[in-house]
Amino acid sequence: MKDRKEFIIRKAMELYALKGYQNVSITDLQFALDMGRGTLYYYFRDQDELFQTCMEKYFLEPKQRALNSVPEDAGIERMIAAITDYLHSLEEALMTFDNKTINTSNVNDLMFTAYSKFPSLHRKAQRLALKELELWRKAIYADQRAGIVRRDIDREQIAIMFTHVKNTFDPGLGQAQMDFLILEKTYAELFNLVNLVKNDEKI
Numbered sequence: 001m002k003d004r005k006e007f008i009i010r011k012a013m014e015l016y017a018l019k020g021y022q023n024v025s026i027t028d029l030q031f032a033l034d035m036g037r038g039t040l041y042y043y044f045r046d047q048d049e050l051f052q053t054c055m056e057k058y059f060l061e062p063k064q065r066a067l068n069s070v071p072e073d074a075g076i077e078r079m080i081a082a083i084t085d086y087l088h089s090l091e092e093a094l095m096t097f098d099n100k101t102i103n104t105s106n107v108n109d110l111m112f113t114a115y116s117k118f119p120s121l122h123r124k125a126q127r128l129a130l131k132e133l134e135l136w137r138k139a140i141y142a143d144q145r146a147g148i149v150r151r152d153i154d155r156e157q158i159a160i161m162f163t164h165v166k167n168t169f170d171p172g173l174g175q176a177q178m179d180f181l182i183l184e185k186t187y188a189e190l191f192n193l194v195n196l197v198k199n200d201e202k203i
Helices: 001-019 026-033 036-045 048-069 076-095 104-117 119-145 155-164 179-192 195-203
Strands: none
Touching: 001 026, 001 036, 026 036, 026 048, 036 179, 048 076, 048 104, 048 119, 076 104, 076 119, 076 155, 076 179, 104 119, 119 155, 155 179
8 A cells, every 4th residue: 555655656746747736637647647536536635635745755855854864063064965965865756757858947846836836835845944044054153163164254144055055056047957966066165165174275
């Protein structure tokens, strides 16, 4: 039963990413799943519940796990590792889809739709965004206390910059397809800019 439910979620997510939530009908899902409507409704009350489950499984839950893995005393490098691990989990999830044309551009569009249509999903996403921002603040402060990061920087502004690194690759803001390698380099370069030790070595 669990395997079948997981199969429904994966195939439904693939279809939503490919066509967009608004363009997927119950008939489309039945055809993609090779499943009767009664069987589909046995596992999910309606398409809204299925869609929200897909969004939570692929986006919200992985980010929650990533943020929960960060120790209270973690520094910037540990935060970078947690966020890049989360982003790679998204990349790996996309690779499991049968249709290889699906990319992060499809996914971003889907997230915008989800958060505008379902307030509960939006609230969860907002809570995670605020938690991420707070963890960046703590990581910067931890590195300041350890003498790794300069004390004269604006901790709040740098924390916001770290949270926004991945947002610069959203559709309409430059890159339509998220480049994970560039994201990692961007995190590293931002860390280098505030890194007291590395900046001393360059002088």
